[in-house]
Structure formats: structure tokens, C-alpha cells
Amino acid sequence: MSHLLFVETTGLGVQALAHAKRCGHTVTYLHCPLYDFTATPAQRGQAIQLADHTAAFTDPLDGDTVYAALLASGADPADVDAVLSTLSYGAQAAADLAARIGARGTSPAGTLAARDKGECRRILHARGVPSVGFRVVTDAAEALEAAAAIGYPVIVKPVLGIGKAVTSIARDPLAVRAHFAAAAADRDGLTEGMAHQLDERYLVEELVAGDLYSVEVAASAGRMVPLVCASRKVSRENPVLELGCTVPSGLPATDEAALGRYAVQVCRALGLDLGIFHVEVMHTPSGFRLIEVNPRLTGGSLPDTISSVAGVDVFALLVDLFLGAPLPDGPLPLKGSASHSFLAAPRKSTVPAQLPDTWFTPFLARLHSGYARVRAGDEVPPMRTNFDSFGMLRALAPTPAEAEATCTAVKADMETLFGFPLLAERTRTPAPVA
Numbered sequence: 001m002s003h004l005l006f007v008e009t010t011g012l013g014v015q016a017l018a019h020a021k022r023c024g025h026t027v028t029y030l031h032c033p034l035y036d037f038t039a040t041p042a043q044r045g046q047a048i049q050l051a052d053h054t055a056a057f058t059d060p061l062d063g064d065t066v067y068a069a070l071l072a073s074g075a076d077p078a079d080v081d082a083v084l085s086t087l088s089y090g091a092q093a094a095a096d097l098a099a100r101i102g103a104r105g106t107s108p109a110g111t112l113a114a115r116d117k118g119e120c121r122r123i124l125h126a127r128g129v130p131s132v133g134f135r136v137v138t139d140a141a142e143a144l145e146a147a148a149a150i151g152y153p154v155i156v157k158p159v160l161g162i163g164k165a166v167t168s169i170a171r172d173p174l175a176v177r178a179h180f181a182a183a184a185a186d187r188d189g190l191t192e193g194m195a196h197q198l199d200e201r202y203l204v205e206e207l208v209a210g211d212l213y214s215v216e217v218a219a220s221a222g223r224m225v226p227l228v229c230a231s232r233k234v235s236r237e238n239p240v241l242e243l244g245c246t247v248p249s250g251l252p253a254t255d256e257a258a259l260g261r262y263a264v265q266v267c268r269a270l271g272l273d274l275g276i277f278h279v280e281v282m283h284t285p286s287g288f289r290l291i292e293v294n295p296r297l298t299g300g301s302l303p304d305t306i307s308s309v310a311g312v313d314v315f316a317l318l319v320d321l322f323l324g325a326p327l328p329d330g331p332l333p334l335k336g337s338a339s340h341s342f343l344a345a346p347r348k349s350t351v352p353a354q355l356p357d358t359w360f361t362p363f364l365a366r367l368h369s370g371y372a373r374v375r376a377g378d379e380v381p382p383m384r385t386n387f388d389s390f391g392m393l394r395a396l397a398p399t400p401a402e403a404e405a406t407c408t409a410v411k412a413d414m415e416t417l418f419g420f421p422l423l424a425e426r427t428r429t430p431a432p433v434a
């Protein structure tokens with residue numbers, strides 16, 4: 001049996017620890033209180049309970065602190081076979097620690113190249129991988145110069161940002177100035193763990209039109225396989241915000257194969273050598289263009305959406321890859337379609353005081369699965385980052401369109417129940433704005 005070390009986990013990522021334990025492996029779990037907000041207390045508690053060794057660390061950007069936590073956990077670094085993380089905030093710490101103790105892990109340089117959006121763009125341009133125009137800036141004056149050179153509209157976002165925090169679409173110089181005027185307050189409004197990852201740099205890049213997709217790319221032993229492609233739902237009001245996914249992508253087979261090849265090309269250029277990586281891509285009239293790469297398995301609800309139609313536990317696949325299992329021969333075969341949608345409000349809203357505690361139960365009868373984290377009288381904040389949703393719906397159906405239609409219909413009925421609007425979704429075909 002082997003010894004796996006997890007440096008942080010998402011809520012759903014606890015399934016990876018559970019799989020490792022079912023297989024008889026030793027599990028060490030290092031966790032950081034800064035990221036308690038990424039999972040429920042029950043999920044955090046389950047991860048600690050599953051682990052044979054556990055310890056907390058205070059700063060994922062300080063390699064000595066993370067290594068000290070490993071020693072404090074009681075685990076012997078020499079016994080660890082592989083180090084991984086299912087949480088974006090822990091990816092670099094996991095890669096660095098694996099290299100430090102000589103265990104299997106993702107390349108630290110490849111992980112940084114994916115996390116640093118400016119370096120990622122530079123590498124793609126140098127390698128001839130189709131990408132978008134960009135510049136790295138530190139203030140409004142530099143951003144205005146960059147936007148003028150690139151051409152409006154542009155998107156402005158932190159070089160090391162996650163979850164679409166402090167991200168704006170700018171269609172003119174006034175919007176660029178507004179972004180930087182609000183940036184300090186926006187950063188102050190983030191949870192400490194999100195803000196801790198950011199530095200002073202921003203990326204100004206060309207805003208490309210098209211439909212958003214993602215690919216999970218598995219890599220090991222010099223091979224790469226695009227496991228599954230998904231279409232991504234975004235807000236019609238603010239397309240920066242993501243509201244769900246559908247599997248399969250709904251693309252024609254030839255286009256989906258081309259999307260997979262492009263995502264593999266991106267990962268190979270960046271040096272992402274071991275793991276499953278989440279690649280977000282815009283399908284533009286000029287072809288596929290990278291939006292961002294996450295050097296870890298997809299987060300949010302997508303892992304379970306994939307597993308619901310793939311007949312494979314993607315977290316089990318991830319763990320097994322890190323322990324030397326061979327890659328699948330090709331994309332995962334899917335049976336049917338699955339779609340999930342997040343519940344989020346465009347403006348601050350209040351849940352009706354008369355809402356019964358069992359309000360969500362009748363909706364579950366129309367769904368494969370889902371959850372909601374609001375009760376009568378709760379105040380719902382407006383969605384500003386991808387962490388600001390308050391529930392999720394998942395539907396299964398024979399086709400992507402049917403699965404999406406179920407989610408849309410259930411959301412519409414929830415709006416009637418709440419008495420306030422939810423953020424409307426845009427999928428592959430833009431819907432008319434009311």
C-alpha cells in the first residue's frame with residue numbers, strides 16, 4: 001500500500017481521501033484555516049477523520065511552514081509516495097512539497113506557469129499556441145496603455161486570481177479607471193484566504209466573444225488525455241461569473257475532438273506533467289482560445305456531474321494516477337447527459353419569512369441531486385465571485401439540452417417561490433435579454 005499526502009481539499013475532494021482509505025492507503029491531510037470557507041464544517045471534519053496523520057498550517061505560500069506541518073502531523077516524509085491537492089489554493093504548496101521530499105507530484109514550474117496568468121500567456125505565445133492579446137500591469141495608467149494597445153473591450157483580472165475575484169470587463173477607459181478605483185475595496189471585501197493569494201499585478205487581456213467550455217486533461221508518464229469536455233453556463237448580466245456546467249459539451253464530435261487537442265496542447269506547453277487539470281477555453285469565430293488553466297482537477301460541482309454520467313469516480317481516477325496507474329486510452333465514455341446550475345442573486349435579496357424549512361424537498365423530486373443553503377428570512381448577497389452561490393441543482397437527461405431545460409425550469413419556479421430574480425444563465429446559444 002502507498003502513502004498519499006493531501007495539501008488541502010475542496011468539499012467534494014474529500015471523496016479522494018475516502019477512496020485512498022478504501023484502497024488501504026495511508027493518508028496524511030494538511031489543512032489551512034484560511035480555506036475553511038471552501039467546504040462545509042462537516043466536510044472539513046470528515047477529511048480530518050479519514051486521515052491517519054493531520055496537521056494545520058498557516059500560509060500555503062510559505063514552503064517551510066507547510067513542511068513543518070508535515071513533520072508535526074507525525075508522518076515520515078520519506079514514507080510519502082505522492083502529494084496532491086484538489087483545491088486551487090493548495091496546488092502550488094502540494095507541488096513544491098512533493099519536489100522537496102522526493103515524492104510524486106505535479107511539476108512546481110508547471111503549476112506556477114498555470115497559476116500565473118501572465119506567465120501562462122507568455123509561454124503560449126512563445127510556443128505558438130493560439131492565445132489572446134495581453135499585458136501585465138500594476139496600476140490604472142499601465143492598464144489604460146495596455147487596453148489602448150490591445151483594443152477594447154478587455155478584461156482586467158489579478159494575475160494570481162481565483163474564482164473571478166476582482167475581475168472586470170472594460171469596454172472603455174472609464175471602465176478601466178473604475179476597476180482600479182474599486183480594486184482596493186474589492187480586495188478588502190474578499191475572504192482572507194482569497195486575498196492572501198493576490199499580488200499587485202493585473203492582467204489586461206483581449207475579451208473574446210464565443211461560447212465557454214472546459215476540458216479535464218489527465219497527464220502521466222509523458223502522455224495526456226482529454227477526459228471530458230463540458231459546456232459552461234455564465235451569467236447573462238456579467239459573463240465573468242460562472243453558473244454551472246453541462247456534460248457532454250454538446251459540440252459536434254469533430255469540434256469536441258479539436259477542443260480536447262487544444263487543451264492538451266496548452267497543458268503540454270505549460271509543463272503540467274502529472275494529475276488532472278482544468279482548462280477553460282472560449283470557442284471563438286477564430287478558433288479555440290484559452291481563458292485560464294487550473295493546475296488541479298475541476299472544482300465546484302463539476303466532478304460529481306461528470307461522475308454521474310461517466311460511470312467513473314473522477315476522484316478515484318485522480319488518486320490512482322498519482323500512484324502510477326495508467327491513463328485511460330481516451331476520453332471517458334458517457335451515458336446520457338448531466339447539467340448543474342448554481343443558485344445566485346444579482347442583487348441583495350431576502351428569502352421570504354414564511355418559507356417552510358422543507359421548501360427544497362419538492363424540487364429534489366424533479367432533479368438528480370442538489371442542495372440549498374438558505375432558510376426563511378435569510379439575506380442573500382449579490383454574486384460577485386464564483387463562491388457566492390447559495391445552492392445547486394443537478395439534472396440528468398438523454399441530451400444536454402433536456403438536462404439544461406430541467407435546471408432552467410426548476411430555477412424559474414424557485415424565483416416564483418422566492419419573489420426575487422436569480423441570475424439568468426447563458427449557455428451555448430445566447431438567450432435574448434428581457
